[in-house]
Amino acid sequence: MRRLTKELALATAAALALAGGAWADVIKVGVIAPTSGPYATYGTQFRTGVDTYQAIHGHEVDGDTVEFIWRDSGGVNPDQARSHAQELIIREGVDYLAGFTFTPNALAVAQIIDQSQTPTVIFNAATSIITEESGFFVRPSFTLWQVSAPLAEWAHGQGIEEVVIAVSDYNPGIDAETGFRTAFEAAGGTVLDTIRMPLATTDFAPFMQRVRDAGPDAVFAFLPAGPPTFAFVKAYNDNGLPGAGVQLLGTGETDETTLEALGDAALGVYTAYHYSPDHDSPENEAFLAKLFELHPDAVPNFSTVQAYDGAHVIYEMIRAAGTDGPAAIEAVKGLEWISPRGPVQIDPETRHITQNVYIREVVRDEDGQLVNREFETIEAVPDLGLVNDY
Amino acid sequence: MSSSASDVAPRRPLLAGRGLLWEAVILAVGVGLFFLFPYDLGFLSRILIMIVFVLSLDLVLGYAGVATLGQAAMYGTGAYAAGLIAIHVTASPLLGLAAGAVAGAGIAFVSGLVLMRAHGLTLLMLSIAVAQVLQEVANKARPLTGGADGLRGIRMDPILGLWEFDFIGRAGYWYVLTVLILVLLFLKVVVNSPLGLSARGIQESPERMRAIGTPVYWRLVWIYTIAGGIAGVAGALAAQVTALVSLEVFNFDHSAEALIMLVLGGAGRLYGAVVGVAIFMLVEHVAAAVDPFNWLFLIGALVLAVVFFVPAGLLGLPKALTGLVRR
Numbered sequence: 172m173r174r175l176t177k178e179l180a181l182a183t184a185a186a187l188a189l190a191g192g193a194w195a196d197v198i199k200v201g202v203i204a205p206t207s208g209p210y211a212t213y214g215t216q217f218r219t220g221v222d223t224y225q226a227i228h229g230h231e232v233d234g235d236t237v238e239f240i241w242r243d244s245g246g247v248n249p250d251q252a253r254s255h256a257q258e259l260i261i262r263e264g265v266d267y268l269a270g271f272t273f274t275p276n277a278l279a280v281a282q283i284i285d286q287s288q289t290p291t292v293i294f295n296a297a298t299s300i301i302t303e304e305s306g307f308f309v310r311p312s313f314t315l316w317q318v319s320a321p322l323a324e325w326a327h328g329q330g331i332e333e334v335v336i337a338v339s340d341y342n343p344g345i346d347a348e349t350g351f352r353t354a355f356e357a358a359g360g361t362v363l364d365t366i367r368m369p370l371a372t373t374d375f376a377p378f379m380q381r382v383r384d385a386g387p388d389a390v391f392a393f394l395p396a397g398p399p400t401f402a403f404v405k406a407y408n409d410n411g412l413p414g415a416g417v418q419l420l421g422t423g424e425t426d427e428t429t430l431e432a433l434g435d436a437a438l439g440v441y442t443a444y445h446y447s448p449d450h451d452s453p454e455n456e457a458f459l460a461k462l463f464e465l466h467p468d469a470v471p472n473f474s475t476v477q478a479y480d481g482a483h484v485i486y487e488m489i490r491a492a493g494t495d496g497p498a499a500i501e502a503v504k505g506l507e508w509i510s511p512r513g514p515v516q517i518d519p520e521t522r523h524i525t526q527n528v529y530i531r532e533v534v535r536d537e538d539g540q541l542v543n544r545e546f547e548t549i550e551a552v553p554d555l556g557l558v559n560d561y
Numbered sequence: 562m563s564s565s566a567s568d569v570a571p572r573r574p575l576l577a578g579r580g581l582l583w584e585a586v587i588l589a590v591g592v593g594l595f596f597l598f599p600y601d602l603g604f605l606s607r608i609l610i611m612i613v614f615v616l617s618l619d620l621v622l623g624y625a626g627v628a629t630l631g632q633a634a635m636y637g638t639g640a641y642a643a644g645l646i647a648i649h650v651t652a653s654p655l656l657g658l659a660a661g662a663v664a665g666a667g668i669a670f671v672s673g674l675v676l677m678r679a680h681g682l683t684l685l686m687l688s689i690a691v692a693q694v695l696q697e698v699a700n701k702a703r704p705l706t707g708g709a710d711g712l713r714g715i716r717m718d719p720i721l722g723l724w725e726f727d728f729i730g731r732a733g734y735w736y737v738l739t740v741l742i743l744v745l746l747f748l749k750v751v752v753n754s755p756l757g758l759s760a761r762g763i764q765e766s767p768e769r770m771r772a773i774g775t776p777v778y779w780r781l782v783w784i785y786t787i788a789g790g791i792a793g794v795a796g797a798l799a800a801q802v803t804a805l806v807s808l809e810v811f812n813f814d815h816s817a818e819a820l821i822m823l824v825l826g827g828a829g830r831l832y833g834a835v836v837g838v839a840i841f842m843l844v845e846h847v848a849a850a851v852d853p854f855n856w857l858f859l860i861g862a863l864v865l866a867v868v869f870f871v872p873a874g875l876l877g878l879p880k881a882l883t884g885l886v887r888r
Contacts, residue, residue: 206853214854243853249711249805250610254603254730261729262600275711275807282716282804286728298710341700342709370700 198235198489201259203252203280204270204294206243209397212428212474213272214243217294219469220478223462224486232489240265244272249279256280260287266494267292267485272474274298274342281305288496290488290503292481295474298342299556302522307496309503309517311480311510311524313445313473315343315393316350316556318422321528321549322391322443323354326420331388333361334420337378337403338393340367347393347422350556363387373398375406382417383410389418400424404436413439425533427472430541437533437541445526446473446512447543449536458511480510480524484517516551523554583832584745591738595731602730606802608842609737613744614795615819615826615834620788622820623829624752625781626764628681630816631688632792634672634695635665637810639793640800641699644712647801652718654736658797665793666786668695673785677778689813696811712806726802733802740798744791748831751787760784825867827874836875 202221206214221239230236240263242255252271259265260283268284268291271277277296281304284291293301293310302308326334336351338344344367352362363385366378382390390412394400407419421442430437448459448471458479462471469475484503491502504519513527529545536542594605618632639661646660672691679687699706706712719725724732751757759780762770767777800806809815826837844863848856867874871881 207849207855207857211854241853243849243856247709247807247809249807249809250607250799250803253803253805254607257603257728257730258601274709275805275809278711278713279803279805281713283728300710304713342703342707345703345708 196235198232198237198267198494199259199263199265200237200239200267200269200485201242201256201263201265202239202270202294203242203244203255203259203268203276205245205272206241208245210246210272213295214241216428216472216474217270217478217481219462219466219471220294220475221482222465223458223475224479224482226465227457227461228483228486232486235489235493237486237489239269242270244270244276247273247275249275252276253279253283256283260289265289266496267488267499269478269481269485270294271296274301277301277308278304281308284308290485290496290499292484294478294481298346299523299554302554306522307500309484309500309522311484311515311517312477313526314523314554314556315346315422317526317552317554318443318445318528319347319350319391319393320354320555321552322420322422322441322530323351323360324358325443325530325547325549326389326391326441327355327358327360331360331418333363333385333387335364335366335382335385335387335390336362336392337366337368337382337390339370339395339399341370341395343395344370344393346556347391351391354555368394370395370399373402375403376410379406379410379412383412383415386415387417389420391420392424393422394424396423396426396429400429401433404433404440408436423473425531425543427543428470430533430543434541438535440533442531442533442543443528443549444473444531444543445528446476447529447531447545448472449531449542449544450512450529451545452509452511452513454509455511476511480508480512480515483508483510513548514551518553521554525551525553528552581746584742584749587745587832587835588738588742591741595734595738599729599731602734604842604846606730606734606737607799608839609734609741610795610798610802611819611822611842612835612838613737613741613798614792615823615838616744616748616831617788617791617795618816618819618823619828619831619834620748620751620760620791621785622823623833624757624764625760625784627677627781627785628685629676629688630685630813630820631672631676631690631692632788632819633811633813633815634688634692635669635789635792636796636799636815637692637695637699637806638668639665639796640806640810641706641712641796642793643797643800644715644806645705647715647717648712652716654717654720654801657717657801658740658794661793661797661800662790663793665796666790669789669792670782670786673782673789677781677785689816692811692813692816696808699808699811706806706808709808711808712800713804715800715804715806717801717804726804730802737798737802740794744794745831745835748791752831756780756783821864823874825864825874827876830874830876833874833876840875 204214204217244252271293272295274296284307285305295312297314299314336348338348419440425442488499492498507516515526518525528549530547531543531545534544621627642664643657643661646657717726759775822837822841827833848859
């Protein structure tokens with residue numbers, strides 16, 4: 172370890188020398204995110220969020236310019252994420268890392284950021300274990316436990332006694348399933364059936380029949396955004412589940428980038444999530460005003476605001492500790508601020524965000540646009556997922 | 562006895578061809594890159610690992626003429642084998658590498674028994690299916706593999722107990738470069754061996770090879786198994802250097818991209834794989850750094866240009882150009 176520290180010192184010195192001794196005036200932040208391919212929307216949303224933050228709060232912190240350097244990770248590609256992180260830290264001399272849409276990509280840099288002591292702000296990747304893998308991770312995004320457990324409690328409070336859980340058969344789906352089930356059963360409800368659906372399927376009719384046969388009050392679903400979500404919501408309507416009195420409950424299924432494509436099929440779906448652009452607060456209004464000024468065609472969603480808050484966390488770390496990684500991490504623990512999504516805090520224990528979770532219903536707003544309208548708030552929810560084991 | 566031996570054609574030396582010139586050049590370039598780009602060793606290591614992987618495809622496609630889109634099956638198996646060995650048995654890199662090779666060869670042998678009976682499109686579809694089945698197995702075996710979160714907790718011991726994997730990637734780079742050179746030498750022996758020569762014969766005319774008494778099916782199975790072992794080595798290297806294995810090691814894209822790189826460089830020549838991977842990944846890296854949002858256009862244009870203008874791959878470029886001048 173001592174040898175590594177020495178190597179690190181040498182490498183950093185070399186990198187700084189290369190950067191033209193510019194270490195007092197430019198602080199670099201490397202962002203690793205998908206900016207091409209099927210997940211490029213994440214990259215675009217992150218960029219919009221960071222742009223908006225810098226436009227509102229300036230490009231300088233205490234006289235130091237903050238520069239974001241973008242690297243494309245494509246999809247899930249831990250090899251690439253790791254070599255990007257190496258390049259950014261060693262050659263570009265970045266003092267902070269950020270981004271990460273997918274869990275494996277974030278996990279792949281854990282050893283590196285430990286060794287280089289680089290604070291790394293997760294803009295999305297939502298598996299609870301991530302922040303345990305390195306003390307240099309900070310996560311102002313969300314976890315699936317964080318949104319699905321409050322939804323379960325709320326649903327039970329609404330008189331929903333029996334549910335069927337239907338999730339895609341991969342880790343996020345199973346996180347959502349476990350989170351919902353744990354909270355729902357703790358509240359006294361009954362899970363009639365759990366369906367794990369193949370990740371790539373778009374034919375949900377057989378599963379809908381299973382749900383119908385079980386005759387629950389509601390079906391809780393988690394699917395990856397995109398075609399599976401469209402097909403699932405469509406199958407829910409086509410198979411007459413709304414008429415049979417089965418309420419659809421979800422989390423990110425009605426995210427704003429998929430909402431218009433879902434159309435009327437989404438009306439009346441209840442979800443629990445941490446951000447809707449429809450959120451009514453002056454902070455959100457200011458955020459959206461600047462965002463639409465910069466990018467008139469943008470469709471802001473949860474990942475935009477996560478990147479916006481991520482930029483805030485980075486700015487606050489720089490303000491408190493400059494380029495001193497360990498000090499920056501200490502400074503960020505317990506940090507509180509008012510985000511466009513509401514009041515939030517970085518939990519000093521887990522370095523994960525504690526935030527409000529909102530229960531929303533899909534409605535048409537005054538302009539006829541589909542929106543996720545928040546109508547109930549569960550305040551200050553921490554990450555609930557660290558008890559999770561498969 | 563001695564008279565009958567003289568009837569047989571003289572045995573080709575094991576490392577026949579133009580001597581070891583190419584290997585020496587590749588080694589020299591590899592060493593040179595280490596000193597020229599000390600800050601890009603992570604990326605350079607990825608190129609070298611990809612070369613090992615594409616070499617394995619070259620043996621199957623370029624030499625034996627078996628069109629497959631499932632080479633990731635062996636790569637992924639090797640990666641998971643090396644990762645699991647490192648976590649549960651021993652963190653020695655070399656043993657992990659051996660485990661990757663054995664696992665890759667094992668999967669290739671078993672699937673090869675079926676695949677090598679098929680041809681053309683059927684073979685193509687079956688090879689894709691093998692990789693997809695393995696991916697779903699790894700997804701389902703969550704307690705073992707970590708599922709979609711990836712297999713984490715890999716901590717490698719120093720190589721031979723001497724060189725520790727550092728985060729700059731120096732030890733990793735030398736390690737990967739050494740393995741690549743060894744794989745190249747091994748493949749050179751293989752393609753010049755009777756097995757390799759009969760593979761070429763099978764590519765040109767399976768019927769004729771059968772007529773002169775070559776057990777075509779078994780030769781193909783062995784070639785596929787050897788290539789599987791090499792793909793497994795590539796997967797193991799990636800697992801050890803990245804210290805994480807994700808389900809995406811089995812991705813179709815992975816097999817397809819390897820094929821594109823091989824075609825780009827020129828199939829059927831070991832150096833085609835080297836050149837193709839190096840150029841493809843370099844262009845990709847630079848383009849993606851310059852414009853992270855639109856770089857795929859450039860890659861598409863590059864591949865189209867090669868397929869249209871130099872179908873034999875970039876190694877066929879000199880020949881194509883002289884042909885153009887003579888005309």
